[in-house]
Amino acid sequence: MRMVIVAGTPGSGKTAVLVHALRSLNERNLKSSVVKIDCLYTDDDQKFAKIGVPTRIGLSMDMCPDHYAIYNLEDMISWAQENESDFLVVETAGLCHRCAPFTMNSLGVCVIDATSGPNTPLKVGPFLSTSDIAVITKGDMISQAEREIFRERILEVNPNCKIIEANGLSGQGCIELAEEMLLSEDVSLDEEKLRHSAPLAVCTLCVGETKVNKKYHRGILRRIDGFQSYQGE
Amino acid sequence: MIEDITIVGGYDKNGDKEPVEEITIKKGEIFGVVGPTGSGKSSLIGDIEQLAQEDTFSKRKILVNGEEPTYEDRTNPRKKMVAQLSQNMNFLADMSVGDFLNLHAKCRGASQVCVNKVVNLANTLTGEPIKQEHDLTILSGGQSRALMVADVAIISDSPIVLIDEIENAGIRKHDALEVLAGHGKIVMVVTHDPVLALMTDKRIVMKKGGMQQVVSTTPEEKALSQKLNKIDEVMLSLRDQVRNGEVIGNIKMEDFGIQ
Ligand SMILES: Nc1nc2c(ncn2[C@@H]2O[C@H](COP(=O)(O)OP(=O)(O)OP(=O)(O)O)[C@@H](O)[C@H]2O)c(=O)[nH]1
Ligand SMILES: Nc1ncnc2c1ncn2[C@@H]1O[C@H](COP(=O)(O)OP(=O)(O)O)[C@@H](O)[C@H]1O
Ligand SMILES: [Mg+2]
Ligand SMILES: [Mg+2]
Ligand SMILES: [Zn+2]
Ligand SMILES: [Zn+2]
Numbered sequence: 001m002r003m004v005i006v007a008g009t010p011g012s013g014k015t016a017v018l019v020h021a022l023r024s025l026n027e028r029n030l031k032s033s034v035v036k037i038d039c040l041y042t043d044d045d046q047k048f049a050k051i052g053v054p055t056r057i058g059l060s061m062d063m064c065p066d067h068y069a070i071y072n073l074e075d076m077i078s079w080a081q082e083n084e085s086d087f088l089v090v091e092t093a094g095l096c097h098r099c100a101p102f103t104m105n106s107l108g109v110c111v112i113d114a115t116s117g118p119n120t121p122l123k124v125g126p127f128l129s130t131s132d133i134a135v136i137t138k139g140d141m142i143s144q145a146e147r148e149i150f151r152e153r154i155l156e157v158n159p160n161c162k163i164i165e166a167n168g169l170s171g172q173g174c175i176e177l178a179e180e181m182l183l184s185e186d187v188s189l190d191e192e193k194l195r196h197s198a199p200l201a202v203c204t205l206c207v208g209e210t211k212v213n214k215k216y217h218r219g220i221l222r223r224i225d226g227f228q229s230y231q232g233e
Numbered sequence: 234m235i236e237d238i239t240i241v242g243g244y245d246k247n248g249d250k251e252p253v254e255e256i257t258i259k260k261g262e263i264f265g266v267v268g269p270t271g272s273g274k275s276s277l278i279g280d281i282e283q284l285a286q287e288d289t290f291s292k293r294k295i296l297v298n299g300e301e302p303t304y305e306d307r308t309n310p311r312k313k314m315v316a317q318l319s320q321n322m323n324f325l326a327d328m329s330v331g332d333f334l335n336l337h338a339k340c341r342g343a344s345q346v347c348v349n350k351v352v353n354l355a356n357t358l359t360g361e362p363i364k365q366e367h368d369l370t371i372l373s374g375g376q377s378r379a380l381m382v383a384d385v386a387i388i389s390d391s392p393i394v395l396i397d398e399i400e401n402a403g404i405r406k407h408d409a410l411e412v413l414a415g416h417g418k419i420v421m422v423v424t425h426d427p428v429l430a431l432m433t434d435k436r437i438v439m440k441k442g443g444m445q446q447v448v449s450t451t452p453e454e455k456a457l458s459q460k461l462n463k464i465d466e467v468m469l470s471l472r473d474q475v476r477n478g479e480v481i482g483n484i485k486m487e488d489f490g491i492q
Contacts, residue, residue: 118326118336143322143381144389145337148313152340172279175288 001077002087003187005102007066007094007127008111009120013137014091015044016168017111021178022089023051030182032087033080037069039093054083065092066099067198073103074189087181100126100196107184108195109177110161111135114142114150121153126196128154133180134161137168235314235392236260236298238419240281243292245443246273251293253444256437258421260392263414265430266423268439274423275319277439278395281421282315283307291442316385319397324369324377331365334384343388354412355383358404360473375403382409386416393419400426405469407432407462428465431458 008014015036022032034055036044041059048055056079060068069092080088092101094110102108110131112120115138121128128134134154139147151163162180166173203209203219218232237259242251258264266274276291284295284307297306297314306314326333334348348365355363359379363372372380378399385394394413400406406429414420424430431454438445450458467484474481 115325118328140319141321141323142325143377143384144316144318145333145381145384146324146326148340148389149326149333149336167279170276170279171290172283 001080001085001186002181002184003073003077003103003106004087004089004109004181004184005069005106006089006091006109006111007101007131008135009094009113009116009124012111012113012116013135013166013168014111015047017135017137017166017174017177018089018091019047019051020166020168020171020174021181022048022053022087024175024178025087025181026051026053030087031083031085032089033076033083033085034089034091035069035072035076035079037065037072037090037092039065044091054085060093064096064099065094066096066101069101070103070194077187077189094124094127097123097125097127099198100130100194102127102130102132102195103187103192104195105185105187105192107132107181109133109135111137112154113137114139114147118146118149118153121150121157128161129158130195131158131161133164133177134158135164135166135173135177137166139165140167140169235419238281238393239296239299240277240444241294241296242444243287243294245291245441247441249443251291251443251445253437253447256444256447258419260419261414261417262435263410263420263422263433265433265436266421266439267425267430267436268445272439273442274439275397276442277437277444278317278397278421278423281393282317282395284315314391315393315395316389316391317395317397318378318381318385318399320399322377322381324372324380326369328369329365330363330367330369330372330380333369334365334388337384338388341388341390343390347387351380351383351387354387355379358382358409358412360403360469360476373403379404379409382412386412390416391418394421396420396422396424398423398425400424400429403469403472405466407458407465428458428461431455431461 006014032053034048034053036042037058039060045055045057077088108131110128112134114136164173164176204217209216220230222228237257239257242254245251266277268274280289280291280293281295284302285293287294334351335345338345338347352363352365359375361373361376363376410432422429430436433450435447435449437447
């Protein structure tokens with residue numbers, strides 16, 4: 001099974017770009033199954049249903065969507081196999097800017113909205129810096145100059161990625177993404193590893209503490225001045 | 234060096250072959266693209282922007298100097314041959330005009346001296362002066378468009394320039410087109426505006442997503458374009474006067490260059 005993991009901030013155009021790319025693969029008799037991981041709500045399944053691609057939804061609720069996606073990859077692959085698909089495509093919400101759901105041998109795609117300002121590439125973290133492909137959407141709304149600055153910023157964060165400028169509305173550039181998907185290889189999960197280790201975390205807030213006062217907090221604690229300590233056993 | 238580009242026709246929205254099978258545009262030529270809304274003007278421009286190789290829904294093919302561009306030519310952003318300007322483009326970056334142009338000049342490997350030149354040129358295209366210390370995001374539509382045109386002319390300096398419906402922007406569009414076409418570029422302009430359409434050398438007429446025919450601009454049309462430009466100048470100066478709170482006196486037909 002070839003696995004394509006697509007991450008990007010909400011509304012960046014992941015589904016729009018994928019709909020065009022998967023339709024073009026469909027025309028070449030290559031089938032895909034899509035899993036959309038979101039936190040609270042999504043109607044992406046309806047958009048994929050329109051082009052006849054089987055879609056499953058996973059809502060991570062109060063959990064980091066990337067952690068949730070990674071834990072469920074095996075099941076997703078078996079489901080895509082049952083569908084006799086050539087590709088498993090995972091679209092994730094990418095809300096957690098510290099995690100990245102890409103595995104070593106999957107095709108890691110980051111979709112990033114050009115209208116979000118030229119500092120965005122510096123802010124989004126590992127889902128851009130560890131991706132194979134950065135798809136820039138909504139370039140139709142900004143000037144060429146701003147697009148070029150945006151592109152340079154992406155290359156500063158991830159000098160090795162391939163950049164595709166796509167338009168989710170017209171489908172421009174989406175066939176290029178399909179071409180890259182064709183070049184990806186089969187993944188077996190037995191020994192598969194993540195590209196980016198999950199973040200340093202685990203404090204009592206993570207497991208349900210709601211009190212704000214400092215004295216209740218345990219675990220790895222970091223002050224705003226950068227001083228870090230461990231409280232607890 | 235790019236001497237010319239060729240558009241090899243594909244299929245229209247009904248899947249029928251386009252009537253125009255092939256058309257070549259040479260360096261220094263300005264082509265118009267005209268046709269009703271939804272007739273495929275922006276899509277044609279889009280095909281050229283991505284140097285389509287029968288891989289878009291129109292199945293058109295774009296040749297550069299009579300040959301297929303390499304994959305590298307098509308996808309390496311640093312070799313980008315095409316600059317594009319369209320009506321729904323805005324500046325969204327949160328910085329000053331000066332900082333932004335400096336950053337763009339740096340990206341393009343252009344000299345910082347360009348920045349002054351861009352601002353000066355932009356100011357010849359709009360009635361509302363732009364200053365380097367202005368925030369990009371507060372610029373008016375006319376100022377933004379003028380700055381984009383000047384940036385494309387001086388910093389981007391791509392050999393192919395595509396313009397999609399910039400007519401309602403409140404800039405001296407005739408001058409803007411001259412500035413862009415000036416440096417021996419290949420220019421294509423999508424427009425409903427006779428001032429621009431008649432200024433071109435030829436115009437491609439679009440219908441149902443296909444290139445229907447190519448019309449050459451007649452000498453009469455070129456002369457008419459000059460007159461229309463005068464009308465345009467008068468409109469722009471009236472616009473400035475109204476904006477500045479002036480009371481407008483009468484205008485004479487001579488002001489329009491029409492006898
Ligand atoms: N102008 C413009 N709009 C776009 C482009 N790509 C996507 N959009 C619009 O952006 C909105 C969000 O697109 P989606 O594809 O739903 O975004 P998403 O990343 O899948 O969003 P979530 O799944 O909710 O996180 C839609 O209204 C799209 O039509 C583009 O290239 N240009
Ligand atoms: N050759 C074509 N084949 C199929 N669809 C097309 C073709 N040309 C245009 N279209 C579709 O027609 C619609 C309108 O095209 P567009 O280029 O936006 O028109 P215009 O700019 O003239 O208003 C778009 O949705 C586009 O995808
Ligand atoms: Mg989506
Ligand atoms: Mg259009
Ligand atoms: Zn996380
Ligand atoms: Zn925590």
